[in-house]
Each structure stands twice: as C-alpha cells, then as structure tokens.
Amino acid sequence: MSFGFVEEQSVILKAIGRAYAKGITMFAAASNDGANREDNISWPAKIQEVICVHSGSGGGTKSRFTPWSSDNHRVMVLGECVKSLGTYMSGTSCATPIAAGIAACILDYARRVGLSEDELLKLRRTEYMRKMFKIMKKEEREDYWWIIPWSFFNDKRSDPWIADQMRIAIR
Numbered sequence: 001m002s003f004g005f006v007e008e009q010s011v012i013l014k015a016i017g018r019a020y021a022k023g024i025t026m027f028a029a030a031s032n033d034g035a036n037r038e039d040n041i042s043w044p045a046k047i048q049e050v051i052c053v054h055s056g057s058g059g060g061t062k063s064r065f066t067p068w069s070s071d072n073h074r075v076m077v078l079g080e081c082v083k084s085l086g087t088y089m090s091g092t093s094c095a096t097p098i099a100a101g102i103a104a105c106i107l108d109y110a111r112r113v114g115l116s117e118d119e120l121l122k123l124r125r126t127e128y129m130r131k132m133f134k135i136m137k138k139e140e141r142e143d144y145w146w147i148i149p150w151s152f153f154n155d156k157r158s159d160p161w162i163a164d165q166m167r168i169a170i171r
Contacts (some may be wrong), residue, residue, distance in 0.1 A: 001028040002093035003051070004042025012044060020049040023121055025129045026102045027093035030054045031067045040067045045092075048072065051130055055079025055095040055119040060138070060146040066092055069143040075133050076098060076144035102149050103129055106136075106166070109153065113163040123162040 001014075019026055028045035030052050045052035052073035055063035057080045066079070079095030081088045110123055122128050136152045137145035153162065 001026065002096045004029050004032045004045055004092075006043070008043050008135060010119045013161050016049050021125065022123045024123055025100075025103055025126045027053050027096050027103070029096045030062065030073065031092055037088070040070070041073055045073065049126055051075055051099065051126060051133070053077065053079075053092055053096045053099045054144055055090065055147060056141075056144065057081075059149070060096060060141055063090065063092075063140050065090070072130060074140075074143060074145045075147060076141070077102065079148050084161055098106070099133075099147070102133075102147060103157070105149060105153075106132055109162065111167050113159045113164060113166070116164060119167065119170055122164045128170045137170055146162060 016026060024121060028050045028051065029042065030045050031042045041052055044050050052067040054069065054076040056078060057063060058078060059080065065082050066076070071135065077095045077098045079092055079098070080090045082090065082094040082098070106129070107120065113143055115123065119164040123132065131160055133147055136147055136149065138148050138151045141144055
C-alpha cells in the first residue's frame with residue numbers, strides 16, 4: 001500500500017482484517033507527508049497487521065523524508081532515485097513495492113529450498129515475514145533494518161543455511 005492517511009479508514013481496515021486473517025503479508029508506506037508528520041507514521045503503516053516500510057538511499061542511509069522508526073516499524077529498503085517509466089522517483093511509496101518484491105522472492109526461494117506447505121503458510125504471515133526481514137537485515141542503521149537481499153541470497157550462503165534461517169523466522 002503506497003499510500004497513507006492521518007486517520008484510520010474503516011473500509012481499508014476491514015480489507016486489511018480479511019487479508020490478515022487469510023495469512024497475507026501486507027506492506028504500507030511509512031509516510032506520504034515526509035518526516036515532519038505530527039503523528040510520525042501514517043495509517044495503515046502504524047498498525048501491527050502491516051509491515052511499515054521506510055526509505056533509504058542506495059548506500060543505506062535513512063532518507064531525509066522518512067519518519068522515525070519505532071518498535072516494529074524498522075524495515076528500510078531503497079526508496080530514493082528509483083527509476084520508473086523514464087523518470088526517477090523517491091519516497092516510502094517507492095520503497096513499499098520494493099519491500100513487497102523482496103518478500104515475494106523470499107517466498108519463491110522458500111518453495112525451492114523445500115519448506116513444507118505449513119512452513120510456507122506461516123512465512124506468508126506478516127509477523128513471520130517481519131522476523132524474516134529482521135534476520136535478513138544487513139545491519140541496523142539509526143534504528144532501521146537496512147534490507148538488501150543480495151547480502152542474504154548470495155554465493156556464500158548455501159540453500160540449507162538459507163532454509164534454516166527461514167525456519168528460525170517462523171518459530
């Protein structure tokens with residue numbers, strides 16, 4: 001969800017509730033109003049059923065417009081100078097689909113390394129995907145988890161090691 005609101009939206013909250021009950025991982029932009037929001041993180045990114053996504057530069061520094069991290073609101077991926085349709089865009093709205101794409105790659109890889117159907121269903125859940133992102137973080141920068149998938153999925157990591165990390169996330 002590359003959008004955010006100041007207040008809860010009941011129609012969207014009901015849809016989030018239905019998706020969450022089905023074990024669907026959801027992501028939302030940390031802020032569409034920059035780092036100076038009075039309430040810090042936008043809704044729905046601030047609720048537990050959703051993974052809040054912050055923006056970072058290509059080097060992993062917090063974007064000047066991303067709000068402060070807190071509790072389970074620490075995931076940060078590339079969100080600056082993202083090329084789209086011949087132009088460059090920046091924002092947590094750009095970072096959000098990148099985080100969702102990383103999650104899709106995690107789930108695909110989990111299938112290929114032999115996680116069971118039950119394990120896959122668990123890994124699809126928001127709380128376990130959040131744990132997976134925490135395991136994958138390259139490092140913690142300014143209280144954000146800088147997620148770069150190529151540091152986790154690379155030639156130095158064996159498939160059994162990666163599968164074990166995924167199983168750790170769903171415990």
